[in-house]
Amino acid sequence: xxxxxxxxxxxxxxxxxxxxxxxxxxxxxxxxxxxxxxxxxxxxxxxxxxxxxxxxxxxxxxxxxxxxxxxxxxxxxxxxxxxxxxxxxxxxxxxxxxxxxxxxxxxxxxxxxxxxxxxxxxxxxxxxxxxxxxxxxxxxxxxxxxxxxxxxxxxxxxxxxxxxxxxxxxxxxxxxxxxxxxxxxxxxxxxxxxxxxxxxxxxxxxxxxxxxxxxxxxxxxxxxxxxxxxxxxxxxxx
Amino acid sequence: xxxxxxxxxxxxxxxxxxxxxxxxxxxxxxxxxxxxxxxxxxxxxxxxxxxxxxxxxxxxxxxxxxxxxxxxxxxxxxxxxxxxxxxxxxxxxxxxxxxxxxxxxxxxxxxxxxxxxxxxxxxxxxxxxxxxxxxxxxxxxxxxxxxxxxxxxxxxxxxxxxxxxxxxxxxxxxxxxxxxxxxxxxxxxxxxxxxxxxxxxxxxxxxxxxxxxxxxxxxxxxxxxxxxxxxxxxxxxx
Numbered sequence: 001x002x003x004x005x006x007x008x009x010x011x012x013x014x015x016x017x018x019x020x021x022x023x024x025x026x027x028x029x030x031x032x033x034x035x036x037x038x039x040x041x042x043x044x045x046x047x048x049x050x051x052x053x054x055x056x057x058x059x060x061x062x063x064x065x066x067x068x069x070x071x072x073x074x075x076x077x078x079x080x081x082x083x084x085x086x087x088x089x090x091x092x093x094x095x096x097x098x099x100x101x102x103x104x105x106x107x108x109x110x111x112x113x114x115x116x117x118x119x120x121x122x123x124x125x126x127x128x129x130x131x132x133x134x135x136x137x138x139x140x141x142x143x144x145x146x147x148x149x150x151x152x153x154x155x156x157x158x159x160x161x162x163x164x165x166x167x168x169x170x171x172x173x174x175x176x177x178x179x180x181x182x183x184x185x186x187x188x189x190x191x192x193x194x195x196x197x198x199x200x201x202x203x204x205x206x207x208x209x210x211x212x213x214x215x216x217x218x219x220x221x222x223x224x225x226x227x228x229x230x231x232x233x234x235x236x237x238x
Numbered sequence: 239x240x241x242x243x244x245x246x247x248x249x250x251x252x253x254x255x256x257x258x259x260x261x262x263x264x265x266x267x268x269x270x271x272x273x274x275x276x277x278x279x280x281x282x283x284x285x286x287x288x289x290x291x292x293x294x295x296x297x298x299x300x301x302x303x304x305x306x307x308x309x310x311x312x313x314x315x316x317x318x319x320x321x322x323x324x325x326x327x328x329x330x331x332x333x334x335x336x337x338x339x340x341x342x343x344x345x346x347x348x349x350x351x352x353x354x355x356x357x358x359x360x361x362x363x364x365x366x367x368x369x370x371x372x373x374x375x376x377x378x379x380x381x382x383x384x385x386x387x388x389x390x391x392x393x394x395x396x397x398x399x400x401x402x403x404x405x406x407x408x409x410x411x412x413x414x415x416x417x418x419x420x421x422x423x424x425x426x427x428x429x430x431x432x433x434x435x436x437x438x439x440x441x442x443x444x445x446x447x448x449x450x451x452x453x454x455x456x457x458x459x460x461x462x463x464x465x466x467x468x469x470x471x472x473x474x475x476x
Contacts, residue, residue, distance in 0.1 A: 053338065056421055079421075089414050092327045093334055093421075100291065155393060176327050183294055183317075183331075 021232050026104040027072040027223070028095050030173050031084040033212055034111050035061070035074050037220040042070050042227075051101035057085065058094050066231045073098045087150045088176035095180040105235060107188040109177040110223050112215055114154070114204065115194030119144065119168035122194065123211050126222035127169050129190040144168030146190055148175030153204055170198055187235055191226060193219035259470050264342040265310040265461070266333050268411050269322040271450055272349050273299070273312050275458040280308050280465075289339035295323065296332050304469045311336045325388045326414035333418040343473060345426040347415040348461050350453055352392070352442065353432030357382065357406035360432065361445070362453050364460035365407050367428040382406030384428055386413030391442055408436055425473055429464060431457035 029035040038044075044061035052058045057076030062069065073094050075085035095107065115121025127144040147167035149158055154170065169192045181188035195215045196207035230238060267273040276282075282299035290296045295314030300307070311332050313323035333345065353359025365382040385405035387396055392408065407430045419426035433453045434445035468476060 053422055055423060088327055089330045089417055092331055093418065096331055096334065150388070155396075158393075179327055180331065184291055185293060 019234055019236070021067065021234050022105040022230050023067065024069045024102060024104040025071070025106050025108060025227065025230070026098045026102055027070070028091060028098065028107060028109045028173070028177050029072055029074050030086045030091060030111050032059075032074060032076075033084075034216055034219065035059075035072050037216055038110070038223055039072055041220055041224055042072075044070060044072060052097055058097070060098075065227065068227065068231055070227070071098070071102055071104070087172050088148065091173035092176040092180050095177045096184070099181070099184045099186050104186060106230065107177065107181045107186055108191060108223070108226065109174055109188060110191040110219060111171060111173060111193070112195040112208070112212065112219065113146070113169040113171040113174075113192035114196050114198040114208075115169050116167065116199050117197050118199050121168055121197065123197065123207070124194060124215050124218050126191060126193045126218050128222075128226070129169070129174065129192065144192075146171060146174045146192060148172060152208065154198055169194060187238075189226070191219065191222055193222065257472055257474070259305065259472050260343040260468050261305065262307045262340060262342040263309070263344050263346060263465065263468070264336045264340055265308070266329060266336065266345060266347045266411070266415050267310055267312050268324045268329060268349050270297075270312060270314075271322075272454055272457065273297075273310050275454055276348070276461055277310055279458055279462055280310075282308060282310060290335055296335070298336075303465065306465065306469055308465070309336070309340060309342070325410050326386065329411035330414040330418045333415045334422070337419070337422045337424050342424060344468065345415065345419045345424055346429060346461070346464065347412055347426060348429040348457060349409060349411060349431070350433040350446070350450065350457065351384070351407040351409040351412075351430035352434050352436040352446075353407050354405065354437050355435050356437050359406055359435065361435065361449050362432060362456050364429060364431040364456050366460075366464070367407070367412065367430065382430075384409060384412045384430060386410060390446065392436055407432060425476075427464070429457065429460055431460065 027038065039061045042063055042065040044063035047060045047062055051060065057079055059074045059076045061072045075090035075094050077083060078085045098104065115125060121144070129144060129146040145167045147170050149170070150172060152172070171192055174190045174192065178188055193215045195211045196204050198204065265276065277299045280301055280303040282301035285298045285300050289298065295317055297312045297314045299310045313328035313332050315321065316323045336342070353363060359382070367382060367384040383405045385408050387408070388410060409430055412428045412430065416426055431453045433449045434442050436442065
């Protein structure tokens with residue numbers, strides 16, 4: 001049996017990063033309330049001809065904005081629980097399926113997050129994090145390290161790990177999206193808008209719900225700036 | 239735009255559960271040490287013609303055992319860390335990709351787990367759990383509720399949730415495999431062999447490593463009994 005050529009194939013693939021401008025962008029967005037303003041902003045339409053397996057609740061919106069084909073993919077409502085399917089498992093699945101189906105040039109995981117005031121985060125701040133170091137200071141959005149877990153709250157064990165991660169923001173999907181994008185060699189960036197202060201004295205749920213609408217508007221603006229910035233650029237220019 | 243026919247399609251699909259015997263079984267197994275004895279037992283061979291995307295470390299073994307086409311799929315070594323890719327994200331991805339590629343009649347998630355002595359679990363016990371209630375007492379393996387999380391240890395917050403789940407065994411993949419199998423309407427069963435006592439007084443890591451080899455042999459025997467049991471039966475008979 002011939003040895004697998006994976007190493008070599010991977011090398012070739014990496015050398016062949018396209019020199020053409022980015023054309024296909026997939027947003028991975030966990031909640032409908034986070035996705036809706038962007039769907040409207042980019043004038044996307046919901047696709048009923050699903051690229052995904054029958055019966056999954058995943059939702060895809062697509063359309064053209066400037067020179068870009070933009071897709072927004074959300075996990076949709078959990079079939080049993082009727083709430084948005086947040087968290088790492090759904091995020092990893094829709095990232096995987098979207099990359100397989102759409103072969104995008106760039107993944108953007110956008111969403112709300114908890115922020116750490118000890119790191120200077122305030123409600124409404126939007127942070128740009130990048131797992132693959134191709135963000136750019138020409139996008140005037142603060143940079144912060146992101147730490148991901150499957151809970152909205154933070155138990156003491158999580159806190160220790162988050163401090164070790166030196167995180168400014170904490171979400172429930174980013175690291176899973178990063179893992180899958182990396183596995184399938186697709187560039188990814190992470191835009192996270194702060195809805196609640198993790199190390200503050202108010203309950204997370206209360207702050208989160210209170211700020212969701214306003215902060216989602218800030219996220220919408222930041223996402224538009226990012227998209228305007230990448231329009232016409234090739235991946236190596238980012 | 240016509241309304242989506244998903245509800246109807248799903249109904250038709252569920253009515254059309256095959257009346258023929260189970261023919262394709264996919265084992266989802268997180269660790270190489272857990273998979274190896276079964277690969278040997280069923281005389282499977284590693285497939286180099288991958289059904290999976292280029293560059294992923296996922297490993298598939300396949301072969302014929304009695305009347306069954308058996309595949310064992312493992313997440314393989316993490317490309318960066320060099321260790322088995324345990325946990326929910328990898329488990330959900332390989333379950334998704336395996337169902338898409340192989341359309342199995344049955345998923346079996348087999349692996350090691352922590353057990354709760356308060357629920358009667360002992361090292362080496364193998365539990366059969368089923369998310370979809372088609373196990374049968376004719377398989378003389380104890381039944382126990384399974385609770386899944388992404389950590390080997392158990393912090394106090396996790397403990398509260400596990401007690402609420404009334405779990406006998408605790409693993410790191412089962413619920414993710416169940417979620418994906420359910421999403422794609424594929425029956426799944428869960429075989430979990432106890433390597434360590436979560437509510438005992440010895441450190442989990444120490445017990446886990448000490449018992450891994452012996453317990454994996456018990457898992458191997460139980461998996462063989464399950465496979466022998468399902469051979470020739472159709473899914474509704476289980």
